[in-house]
Amino acid sequence: MQKTNINWISKKKEGLYCNPGKFYIDPILPVEKALITHAHTDHARPNNKLVLSSKETLNLMKLRYGDNYCSSCQISNFSESININNVNIRTLPAGHILGSIQFLLEYKGYKLLISGDYKRTDDITCQAYEPSKCDTFITEATFGLPIFNHPDDKIEIKKLIKSLELNVNSTHLIGVYALGKCQRLISLLRAHGYDKTIFLHGALIKITEYYSNLGLKIGDVMNVSKKQTDELSNSLVLCPPSSLNDKWSQKFKNVIKGYVSGWMRIRQRIKQKNIELPLIISDHADWNEILSTVNQVEPKEVLVTHGREEALVDYLNNNKYKSSALNLIGFEDENE
Numbered sequence: 001m002q003k004t005n006i007n008w009i010s011k012k013k014e015g016l017y018c019n020p021g022k023f024y025i026d027p028i029l030p031v032e033k034a035l036i037t038h039a040h041t042d043h044a045r046p047n048n049k050l051v052l053s054s055k056e057t058l059n060l061m062k063l064r065y066g067d068n069y070c071s072s073c074q075i076s077n078f079s080e081s082i083n084i085n086n087v088n089i090r091t092l093p094a095g096h097i098l099g100s101i102q103f104l105l106e107y108k109g110y111k112l113l114i115s116g117d118y119k120r121t122d123d124i125t126c127q128a129y130e131p132s133k134c135d136t137f138i139t140e141a142t143f144g145l146p147i148f149n150h151p152d153d154k155i156e157i158k159k160l161i162k163s164l165e166l167n168v169n170s171t172h173l174i175g176v177y178a179l180g181k182c183q184r185l186i187s188l189l190r191a192h193g194y195d196k197t198i199f200l201h202g203a204l205i206k207i208t209e210y211y212s213n214l215g216l217k218i219g220d221v222m223n224v225s226k227k228q229t230d231e232l233s234n235s236l237v238l239c240p241p242s243s244l245n246d247k248w249s250q251k252f253k254n255v256i257k258g259y260v261s262g263w264m265r266i267r268q269r270i271k272q273k274n275i276e277l278p279l280i281i282s283d284h285a286d287w288n289e290i291l292s293t294v295n296q297v298e299p300k301e302v303l304v305t306h307g308r309e310e311a312l313v314d315y316l317n318n319n320k321y322k323s324s325a326l327n328l329i330g331f332e333d334e335n336e
Ligand SMILES: [Zn+2]
Pocket: 038, 040, 043, 096, 117, 335
């Protein structure tokens, strides 16, 4: 690890490690004690002994991994702090997906804020990001380049609704990541008056039901396998992005393919994936959101991880912040 102000965290093959606390944050291999920021599979992996996270993240992990989700777990609430080997741990909402949290670690008076994945735009499917002053801030940089300037999600959702209205003989097949993006898209569609049945690929059902059980208004949704493909002209089908171009997708006729992702800003990705209806809706902070968050948490230094580290590190170093790349491995930017 490059020289930083903080000498009590280190990088190990399992992931980011807190030396005095003897725990890992979002480890990529099974460990004794793991603090987990959110339930996306690149951050929350199965088979850890003890997992500390939000109630929703623990439930989502159980839903995905069954009993292997951990041997024992501890729920962290925003109102309380937990002490592990003299490291004080507080959690704050990260605004990324349901249950996503940041960890504010304090040891000998020094505060380290680990944000995990986060965003600053409104999203009714999760609690809004809460900034907190710290000495060292670890930020993601998935969209850490000035070209990433996510548009208003209302504009994007209206594009989809308009396409549904104009192309009544088509099946709209829209790729969404199963946890977070799918449910956010459904709630945006409902908020903008789309009240028809939304059809879901089987891989999206369980998690969407979990959101619904917690009170998210998803309206009428149905497993698409219950319909014949010729009954699906003039309808909206959501599926995992990987299904957009696989055998499953070939059974639909008159298809308009869409993909909901921050990556839809990049023309090359749109072409690569054969997307006719790119919708730029992201669950990660864009360039300006990252910078405004850094300004709000007022750190003495910023460590940058998963994504476009170099541009952000350079920018911060030229703008009054000490910054370096943390280069944690195992975090995929495709899950978006
Ligand atoms: Zn994530």
